Amino acid sequence: MSTYSLPIPFPPLLVGELAAREPAGRPAAATLPDEVLIERVARHDADAFTVLYRRYERPVFAVLLRLGGQRALAEEWLQEAFTRVWLAAGSHDAARGRVKPWIYAIALNTARSDLARKRHRMPHVSLEGASIDLPDTNDSEPSLSARLDDEKQASALASALLELPDYLREVVVLRCSRELSFAEIAAATGTPQGTLKSRFHRAMLALRLRLGRRPGGGR
Amino acid sequence: MTHPSPGALLELYFGEAPAYTREALAMHVKECTECATFARELRGIERALASGPDDAPPRDGLERVLAQVAAVRPARTRRAEWLLAVVPSGLALVAGTWAVRTGGERLTALGLVPGVSLGVVSPELLGLSLAALGLVVVGALVTLALAPVLILESHGRS
Numbered sequence: 001m002s003t004y005s006l007p008i009p010f011p012p013l014l015v016g017e018l019a020a021r022e023p024a025g026r027p028a029a030a031t032l033p034d035e036v037l038i039e040r041v042a043r044h045d046a047d048a049f050t051v052l053y054r055r056y057e058r059p060v061f062a063v064l065l066r067l068g069g070q071r072a073l074a075e076e077w078l079q080e081a082f083t084r085v086w087l088a089a090g091s092h093d094a095a096r097g098r099v100k101p102w103i104y105a106i107a108l109n110t111a112r113s114d115l116a117r118k119r120h121r122m123p124h125v126s127l128e129g130a131s132i133d134l135p136d137t138n139d140s141e142p143s144l145s146a147r148l149d150d151e152k153q154a155s156a157l158a159s160a161l162l163e164l165p166d167y168l169r170e171v172v173v174l175r176c177s178r179e180l181s182f183a184e185i186a187a188a189t190g191t192p193q194g195t196l197k198s199r200f201h202r203a204m205l206a207l208r209l210r211l212g213r214r215p216g217g218g219r
Numbered sequence: 220m221t222h223p224s225p226g227a228l229l230e231l232y233f234g235e236a237p238a239y240t241r242e243a244l245a246m247h248v249k250e251c252t253e254c255a256t257f258a259r260e261l262r263g264i265e266r267a268l269a270s271g272p273d274d275a276p277p278r279d280g281l282e283r284v285l286a287q288v289a290a291v292r293p294a295r296t297r298r299a300e301w302l303l304a305v306v307p308s309g310l311a312l313v314a315g316t317w318a319v320r321t322g323g324e325r326l327t328a329l330g331l332v333p334g335v336s337l338g339v340v341s342p343e344l345l346g347l348s349l350a351a352l353g354l355v356v357v358g359a360l361v362t363l364a365l366a367p368v369l370i371l372e373s374h375g376r377s
Contacts (some may be wrong), residue, residue, distance in 0.1 A: 036354070050281060053280070053281050053284065054281075056275055057276040057281075058274060058275075061275075061276035061277075061280075062274040065274065066268055071273070075277050075280070078276060078277070079280065079283045079284050079287060080287075082280075082284040083284050083287045083288055083291065084225070086284065086288050087288065087291065097304065109296060127330055150316055151375075154263070154266050154267040155267070157263060157264065157267035158267045158268065161264075161267065161268070171269065172264060172268075175229075175233060176264060176265045176268045176269075177268075178233075178351065181235055182229075182230070182233070182235060197225065197226035197229050197254075198225075198226070200225075201225035201226070201229070202259060204225075204257075204261075204264070207264070208260075
């Protein structure tokens with residue numbers, strides 16, 4: 001008796017069949033570029049997804065950890081982000097951009113949505129375009145780097161980073177991760193490069209302020 | 220002294236400055252205390268971010284993602300299954316309606332069902348047609364209801 005079957009693979013198959021199993025003559029998935037992998041993921045290829053996940057889990061997790069400041073939160077976001085990558089793989093349009101910024105965009109949106117949900121009742125004060133009490137140039141002030149000589153100070157800076165508005169922290173964390181160029185961050189966030197660099201600079205000024213430098217100092 | 224813009228210094232620091240400006244920018248930073256400080260601050264921020272919490276992602280991260288995908292997909296595929304079940308059911312309904320109508324006309328033409336002419340349906344033929352149509356509808360509904368179960372069963376076997 002023939003059974004009624006659909007051309008839709010069921011996920012339970014994925015969990016048990018993660019071992020690498022490339023047919024002879026087919027290039028190993030680990031060496032394939034992201035664009036090929038995402039096409040395979042769109043066709044529900046669990047091996048391709050595994051390679052893509054292993055390729056990006058660490059850098060994406062590091063970024064999420066620095067955006068959220070809590071490991072549990074970052075783990076939750078990582079899981080949600082890669083679930084979305086799997087489910088949305090078919091909608092990735094290679095003509096509109098590369099896979100890496102696309103993955104980061106998903107991770108970033110996951111974090112943003114969650115943060116927005118958690119803060120939805122809190123008043124939001126936008127610093128963008130508004131006047132912000134940031135320091136002006138003054139060579140006589142001690143530089144930020146002068147207070148970053150030891151690990152304690154670096155830790156203080158990391159804490160200060162967490163207090164920055166999300167849109168300022170994002171660009172600093174993303175660029176300092178050394179995983180994405182400004183162009184790729186622009187692609188991931190939909191923000192022009194010039195704006196991103198300006199935000200980065202504003203973040204630096206805000207950090208000086210938060211670390212105790214009185215207004216009037218800094219570049 | 221004219222300083223490069225913060226954007227240009229950021230590009231230089233992160234290795235994104237265009238080749239034609241790189242050398243001049245680097246030379247400026249070397250000679251300008253203020254711009255050198257800017258670069259040192261960038262290094263400080265990078266170091267602060269690098270010396271943050273443990274970057275190792277969860278060991279069972281992939282398994283968790285796949286489990287979540289497995290939990291999400293059935294809900295989505297179920298919709299597709301319903302759509303796939305609706306199409307044959309709809310076709311069966313249309314075909315059944317056509318068969319009943321045509322059959323009735325044939326019966327009338329053969330004189331097996333009395334009192335029927337074009338456009339007028341006798342009570343007997345109407346009753347017969349409705350009964351047949353009812354059977355088709357019931358068949359379609361049963362197919363529709365059983366389709367997801369059959370699909371799931373077939374996948375369970377594969």
